[in-house]
Amino acid sequence: MYSAQLLDHFQNPRNAGEVSAADAIAEVENPACGDVLRLTLKVNSGRIAEIRFKAKGCVPSMACGSALTELVTGQTLDETRALGREKLIAAVGGLPQASTHAAQLALDALSAALRQLKR
Numbered sequence: 001m002y003s004a005q006l007l008d009h010f011q012n013p014r015n016a017g018e019v020s021a022a023d024a025i026a027e028v029e030n031p032a033c034g035d036v037l038r039l040t041l042k043v044n045s046g047r048i049a050e051i052r053f054k055a056k057g058c059v060p061s062m063a064c065g066s067a068l069t070e071l072v073t074g075q076t077l078d079e080t081r082a083l084g085r086e087k088l089i090a091a092v093g094g095l096p097q098a099s100t101h102a103a104q105l106a107l108d109a110l111s112a113a114l115r116q117l118k119r
Helices: 004-011 059-072 077-081 085-091 101-115
Strands: 024-029 036-044 047-056
Touching: 004 059, 024 101, 036 059, 036 101, 047 059, 047 077, 059 085, 059 101, 077 101, 085 101
Parallel strands: none
Antiparallel strands: 024 036, 036 047
């Protein structure tokens, strides 16, 4: 049902935890399913220097949080803002239709964190 990449991100999450002295912190909940994703990040010279996540929820939500941190680390803020749902879904090897909300939750948390930063 789940791809090998998705299961790998779930079983071996990348960048789990909290960034100390974060420049932005966002926590978003999906009201339909109750999944929660928290992102903390640090920016240096206009790039995502460090980003960490904490997730409570389904396997895809945790995997998408992990994959999101890998995709945006080192990216400029503009590159990070341009991250699309399809790229995140591809990074976890695809999602079943019923689980695409997991990618949206991660992107919503990222957007909320980025709104805290000055352009």
